[in-house]
Amino acid sequence: MRYSKEHKLETHARIVKKAAVRLREKGAHGIGVADLMKDAGLTHGGFYAHFDSREALVIEAFSHAMDRSTDRWRQLAGQAAPEQRLSSIVEAYLSPQHRDNPGHGCAVPALGAEIARESAKTRKAFAAKLEQMIGVMAEQFPGGSDKATRKQAMAALATMMGALVLARVAGSGEFSEELLGAGRDAVLERAAAPKPVAKKSTAKRATTKTAAAAKP
Amino acid sequence: MRYSKEHKLETHARIVKKAAVRLREKGAHGIGVADLMKDAGLTHGGFYAHFDSREALVIEAFSHAMDRSTDRWRQLAGQAAPEQRLSSIVEAYLSPQHRDNPGHGCAVPALGAEIARESAKTRKAFAAKLEQMIGVMAEQFPGGSDKATRKQAMAALATMMGALVLARVAGSGEFSEELLGAGRDAVLERAAAPKPVAKKSTAKRATTKTAAAAKP
DNA sequence: TGTACATCAGTGAACGCGCGTTCACTGATGTAC
DNA sequence: TGTACATCAGTGAACGCGCGTTCACTGATGTAC
Numbered sequence: 430m431r432y433s434k435e436h437k438l439e440t441h442a443r444i445v446k447k448a449a450v451r452l453r454e455k456g457a458h459g460i461g462v463a464d465l466m467k468d469a470g471l472t473h474g475g476f477y478a479h480f481d482s483r484e485a486l487v488i489e490a491f492s493h494a495m496d497r498s499t500d501r502w503r504q505l506a507g508q509a510a511p512e513q514r515l516s517s518i519v520e521a522y523l524s525p526q527h528r529d530n531p532g533h534g535c536a537v538p539a540l541g542a543e544i545a546r547e548s549a550k551t552r553k554a555f556a557a558k559l560e561q562m563i564g565v566m567a568e569q570f571p572g573g574s575d576k577a578t579r580k581q582a583m584a585a586l587a588t589m590m591g592a593l594v595l596a597r598v599a600g601s602g603e604f605s606e607e608l609l610g611a612g613r614d615a616v617l618e619r620a621a622a623p624k625p626v627a628k629k630s631t632a633k634r635a636t637t638k639t640a641a642a643a644k645p
Numbered sequence: 646m647r648y649s650k651e652h653k654l655e656t657h658a659r660i661v662k663k664a665a666v667r668l669r670e671k672g673a674h675g676i677g678v679a680d681l682m683k684d685a686g687l688t689h690g691g692f693y694a695h696f697d698s699r700e701a702l703v704i705e706a707f708s709h710a711m712d713r714s715t716d717r718w719r720q721l722a723g724q725a726a727p728e729q730r731l732s733s734i735v736e737a738y739l740s741p742q743h744r745d746n747p748g749h750g751c752a753v754p755a756l757g758a759e760i761a762r763e764s765a766k767t768r769k770a771f772a773a774k775l776e777q778m779i780g781v782m783a784e785q786f787p788g789g790s791d792k793a794t795r796k797q798a799m800a801a802l803a804t805m806m807g808a809l810v811l812a813r814v815a816g817s818g819e820f821s822e823e824l825l826g827a828g829r830d831a832v833l834e835r836a837a838a839p840k841p842v843a844k845k846s847t848a849k850r851a852t853t854k855t856a857a858a859a860k861p
Numbered sequence: 862t863g864t865a866c867a868t869c870a871g872t873g874a875a876c877g878c879g880c881g882t883t884c885a886c887t888g889a890t891g892t893a894c
Numbered sequence: 895t896g897t898a899c900a901t902c903a904g905t906g907a908a909c910g911c912g913c914g915t916t917c918a919c920t921g922a923t924g925t926a927c
Contacts, residue, residue, distance in 0.1 A: 482882085677912075
């Protein structure tokens with residue numbers, strides 16, 4: 430059954446798309462080649478007509494998932510009024526829907542730790558997508574794309590991704606909701622707060638009674 | 646070779662301790678029973694005299710690692726002057742040393758996403774340890790252990806854990822250092838800032854246009 | 862005290878199983894004439 | 895236009911391998927007498 434060029438590209442894309450879902454659901458090592466191909470409506474033998482190795486698919490699927498996330502964020506921001514852009518992303522990200530649907534959610538909380546153990550080459554590909562995400566997030570902060578804003582965007586992403594992992598571990602009860610809420614509020618309150626001065630540390634300023642009890 | 650009771654307990658503890666290191670390094674599915682036993686100076690056949698299954702060891706090792714982390718945080722806080730307790734923990738956590746040494750570091754960035762996919766029973770055990778961590782962190786914040794402080798502690802942990810995962814993905818270059826720094830500053834600046842408590846107190850004072858519009 | 866027996870942590874071979882990968886083959890469709 | 899051949903995405907059996915787990919066995923030491 431010889432197919433047209435487009436046909437192969439379509440099949441390839443279908444495998445990647447389905448794998449991106451299943452890998453986020455089951456982990457980078459949680460599902461086999463045969464099952465991934467079955468998901469795409471194929472048998473496992475054809476796999477190597479499309480990919481050099483299982484790892485190559487993981488990288489492609491991961492990149493695909495990351496791109497979809499940034500697309501989604503841009504879309505959410507584009508639909509919101511300017512002052513609600515950040516919150517529209519944060520609230521969607523730290524929602525029970527996202528927590529309970531890792532297969533269609535952000536790849537970092539689902540696969541980040543596993544990717545961190547992969548080869549430098551794989552991590553590089555991942556890091557490039559992470560830069561994209563930081564860029565999109567930085568655009569949602571008021572006040573230009575200077576270094577301080579980039580830093581804010583990094584911290585916001587770290588908080589969002591960390592909170593989502595914790596919320597998933599906690600399951601779906603009150604504790605989990607608490608973790609989601611704590612992440613949401615931290616990111617949004619921090620974005621709303623006046624910007625700290627770039628170089629000088631502000632760490633000392635608010636501690637009152639505890640500071641008074643300090644011993645040298 | 647019949648051994649005394651203590652001997653078996655010691656051996657058991659040694660297996661758990663070594664496994665806790667290797668599992669954080671390699672992931673919850675990244676190393677086999679035979680290698681884990683070898684690390685403890687034993688052969689794989691004896692494994693089931695100590696554990697019902699591989700999963701049982703993973704849970705024990707994970708709990709062990711979490712306890713060691715909270716111990717370590719208490720120790721760091723105890724050695725620091727009161728106003729530096731939080732920063733001593735945060736700076737140790739978001740350091741290149743911690744980033745580059747997952748085997749002896751916090752288990753959440755190393756294994757959290759994988760644990761999130763395990764059985765409810767496993768996640769429960771994990772969540773209990775997470776509660777411990779939140780408690781220890783909350784103690785380091787100025788101003789009692791009320792609900793707002795607990796929330797701050799949750800957000801701080803989310804930021805720390807998220808930033809560490811991202812820094813590990815980024816490897817060890819400038820990008821990675823940037824991520825660590827962004828996480829450190831976000832946690833410490835937020836702890837130093839006036840509390841934006843939702844229920845009662847001085848929450849809104851510092852906010853500007855974005856905060857006013859942030860609520861849905 | 863000395864001796865015979867029981868115990869059981871640890872050994873190492875073996876098990877079944879699922880995995881990633883390979884390979885000979887198929888057959889619908891593109892291409893050459 | 896019709897016909898013969900070439901292509902190659904996809905099939906399904908088979909491969910070697912490593913895994914978690916089982917099991918008969920070992921032998922140093924605790925215990926009973």
